Amino acid sequence: MNKAHLWHPFTQMKDYNNADPLIIERGEGVFLYDVQGRAYYDGFSSVWLNVHGHNVPELNEAITDQLGRVAHSTLLGMANVPAIELAEQLVRIAPKGLRKVFYSDSGATGVEIALKMAFQYWRNKGVCGKTAFVSMNEAYHGDTIGAVSVGAIPLYHETFRPLLFKPHLIPYPNAYRHEGGAAAAMEETLSALRLLLQTRAEEIAALIVEPIVQGAGGIIVMPPGCLREIAALCREYGVLLIADEVATGFGRTGAMFACDLEAVAPDLMVVGKGLTGGYLPVAVTLATDEVYGAFYADYEERKTFFHGHSFTGNPLGCAVALASLRLMEERNMVEGVRTKASFVERKLAPLLARRHVGDIRQQGLMIGIELVRDKESRAPYDWEERIGVRTTKRARELGMLTRPLGNVIVFIPPLASTEAELDAMTDILAEAIVSVTEEGWDG
Numbered sequence: 001m002n003k004a005h006l007w008h009p010f011t012q013m014k015d016y017n018n019a020d021p022l023i024i025e026r027g028e029g030v031f032l033y034d035v036q037g038r039a040y041y042d043g044f045s046s047v048w049l050n051v052h053g054h055n056v057p058e059l060n061e062a063i064t065d066q067l068g069r070v071a072h073s074t075l076l077g078m079a080n081v082p083a084i085e086l087a088e089q090l091v092r093i094a095p096k097g098l099r100k101v102f103y104s105d106s107g108a109t110g111v112e113i114a115l116k117m118a119f120q121y122w123r124n125k126g127v128c129g130k131t132a133f134v135s136m137n138e139a140y141h142g143d144t145i146g147a148v149s150v151g152a153i154p155l156y157h158e159t160f161r162p163l164l165f166k167p168h169l170i171p172y173p174n175a176y177r178h179e180g181g182a183a184a185a186m187e188e189t190l191s192a193l194r195l196l197l198q199t200r201a202e203e204i205a206a207l208i209v210e211p212i213v214q215g216a217g218g219i220i221v222m223p224p225g226c227l228r229e230i231a232a233l234c235r236e237y238g239v240l241l242i243a244d245e246v247a248t249g250f251g252r253t254g255a256m257f258a259c260d261l262e263a264v265a266p267d268l269m270v271v272g273k274g275l276t277g278g279y280l281p282v283a284v285t286l287a288t289d290e291v292y293g294a295f296y297a298d299y300e301e302r303k304t305f306f307h308g309h310s311f312t313g314n315p316l317g318c319a320v321a322l323a324s325l326r327l328m329e330e331r332n333m334v335e336g337v338r339t340k341a342s343f344v345e346r347k348l349a350p351l352l353a354r355r356h357v358g359d360i361r362q363q364g365l366m367i368g369i370e371l372v373r374d375k376e377s378r379a380p381y382d383w384e385e386r387i388g389v390r391t392t393k394r395a396r397e398l399g400m401l402t403r404p405l406g407n408v409i410v411f412i413p414p415l416a417s418t419e420a421e422l423d424a425m426t427d428i429l430a431e432a433i434v435s436v437t438e439e440g441w442d443g
């Protein structure tokens with residue numbers, strides 16, 4: 001029935017239908033169990049979002065408690081208690097200045113909202129012509145049309161180009177792939193941005209960035225100081241800064257938000273994924289009072305933000321998000337991520353000596369291991385070799401689930417993973433990489 005009726009996301013169904021399908025029945029802690037009862041470590045946090053593990057009593061209880069009251073109403077002209085309480089908590093922990101919370105239900109919708117807010121902000125202020133966006137090469141912000149427009153991963157986004165608006169693209173600082181290393185990569189990014197803003201700032205509404213770690217582009221960590229400089233340039237030239245913290249938010253990078261790592265205060269910030277501990281689809285676009293204020297007017301002035309979704313501010317989702325944030329604080333999880341990250345870094349370091357491991361990039365518990373055909377020249381494996389797919393297939397055979405990004409093996413474990421669990425997961429990673437790249441394992 002799976003093969004007959006399901007069309008899976010980001011999946012060539014012909015490949016999928018020829019492979020052995022994995023059907024998950026339940027989860028417990030960092031493990032997922034398939035219908036045959038086999039256990040797998042959730043090595044990518046079920047697409048980068050799980051925080052506390054699966055089937056967590058406190059989170060289950062938050063949902064069932066709320067379920068006994070109301071599953072959903074709407075935020076159209078009314079409110080609900082969990083949505084109000086969560087908004088207050090988010091404002092408390094968010095980077096300085098973000099004081100208003102707009103709900104939606106996925107990272108992509110949160111990004112759409114940020115783009116539309118930025119666009120309308122300037123119109124409402126009576127500033128004409130600031131309609132364009134700046135984005136970065138290899139950026140990923142979700143799969144709806146606006147989010148795809150500011151995306152720049154050719155494989156995912158090129159097909160739709162004729163349907164999209166065109167952003168100004170600047171290089172993302174990729175130290176491993178830049179001849180001059182980190183400093184030169186950063187300089188290239190900043191000079192491209194400076195030049196663009198010097199000449200076109202009056203046409204530009206906002207810059208959107210994945211702060212500190214570019215996720216789907218290959219888990220690429222920015223050189224230190226780069227985000228701060230990007231933010232400063234935006235401020236200097238009167239361009240709004242949108243931080244897309246969908247992947248990096250809620251402790252993943254070793255800070256509550258990646259922006260905190262460089263004390264950056266964006267004008268708009270999008271969060272999703274880990275907000276509910278990875279339990280239910282809730283996303284949020286946070287805005288400053290300055291942005292909100294441009295929409296606050298008499299109805300006749302036509303400054304209202306006409307945007308919303310049926311499930312906006314869903315009380316079940318907000319209730320579990322509140323419980324997740326409470327657990328994060330009680331268990332001191334952000335600090336825990338930093339300790340665990342050092343452990344993983346030490347564990348993975350010897351892998352760099354292997355013949356086909358080109359680069360290991362890590363920020364907190366967000367890790368990418370880039371496999372290369374030739375280490376000396378850094379020449380990548382050919383696409384047809386599907387080295388990433390094969391490696392994750394081998395990892396699954398060894399008992400851990402993850403998904404590759406091309407030739408980059410992603411390791412994004414649940415934040416609650418213990419050191420013993422991280423130890424076992426990194427062993428599987430290393431064995432899968434060696435067995436595919438050195439021993440020629442091919443399923």
Ligand code: PMP
Nearest residue numbers: 106107108140141142215246247
């Ligand atoms: N922005 C970033 C940085 C992401 O990594 C993702 C998802 N991987 C999204 C947006 C889109 O989120 P969603 O899949 O919930 O729409």
